[in-house]
Amino acid sequence: MNDEVSGIILKQTDYKEADSILTVLTREYGKISFVARGTKKMTSRNRSAVFPYTVGLFAFDYRQNKTMFSLKTARTQKFYRILHEDIERAASASLLAEMTDAMTMERSDSQREYILLEKAYDLINDGAHVHTVCCLFLVEMMDLFGILPEADGCVRCGNHIVYTISAKDGGFLCKNCAPPFSEGKDPADLKRFRLLIKAGLEHVKIVEDAGGAKKSDLRLFIDILEEHGGIHLRSFDFYDRLFAIE
Ligand SMILES: [Zn+2]
Numbered sequence: 001m002n003d004e005v006s007g008i009i010l011k012q013t014d015y016k017e018a019d020s021i022l023t024v025l026t027r028e029y030g031k032i033s034f035v036a037r038g039t040k041k042m043t044s045r046n047r048s049a050v051f052p053y054t055v056g057l058f059a060f061d062y063r064q065n066k067t068m069f070s071l072k073t074a075r076t077q078k079f080y081r082i083l084h085e086d087i088e089r090a091a092s093a094s095l096l097a098e099m100t101d102a103m104t105m106e107r108s109d110s111q112r113e114y115i116l117l118e119k120a121y122d123l124i125n126d127g128a129h130v131h132t133v134c135c136l137f138l139v140e141m142m143d144l145f146g147i148l149p150e151a152d153g154c155v156r157c158g159n160h161i162v163y164t165i166s167a168k169d170g171g172f173l174c175k176n177c178a179p180p181f182s183e184g185k186d187p188a189d190l191k192r193f194r195l196l197i198k199a200g201l202e203h204v205k206i207v208e209d210a211g212g213a214k215k216s217d218l219r220l221f222i223d224i225l226e227e228h229g230g231i232h233l234r235s236f237d238f239y240d241r242l243f244a245i246e
Pocket of ligand 1: 155159174175
């Protein structure tokens with residue numbers, strides 16, 4: 001049977017001499033892999049359709065209980081030109097793809113993740129603020145993953161008057177629960193942290209209008225992900241260096 005699915009390419013890995021393996025998040029089958037033959041030869045018709053961070057239509061023979069399939073044809077549906085040409089946007093696309101890859105299981109229902117990632121790529125390609133999109137996307141993914149940071153009060157005692165944010169505790173701490181002699185966070189930082197958790201990716205414009213996220217916000221969420229999800233994102237190192245001068 002010849003199946004055709006829409007999917008977002010999360011990564012492309014070299015395989016044998018001229019082939020590559022694509023990790024693709026699909027709407028229908030969740031995350032699956034394709035062996036794409038001959039993609040490294042310039043003459044390959046599939047070549048432009050196997051770039052990471054693009055949306056494509058993939059034809060293959062579906063088999064139950066399999067996670068890797070031989071790719072017959074691929075056709076690009078959304079190439080995201082600006083996202084690929086601008087190095088900062090490309091770095092954020094790579095970070096979002098790594099988050100998605102790390103936070104989804106093969107062959108599990110990933111409809112919501114798919115919708116979120118496509119939306120995030122649309123936004124980045126259309127010029128949205130990258131730190132803000134990355135933060136809002138990561139928070140949505142953390143929610144699906146079951147590690148949403150606490151944003152209503154102190155993680156430990158529920159006190160609504162909060163003093164600082166702790167990656168280790170996974171959210172706000174009040175002055176009583178904060179480590180002794182620790183410095184409190186600026187109220188604007190506390191407010192922004194809460195907004196980023198509550199807003200949702202669909203409200204990116206509202207967050208941008210309120211000043212948007214800072215790289216330090218993204219780092220905080222990434223620290224929480226590492227602490228509570230056990231996930232280290234290698235692509236953040238490059239992202240971090242790239243945005244060093246701000
Ligand atoms: Zn407390």
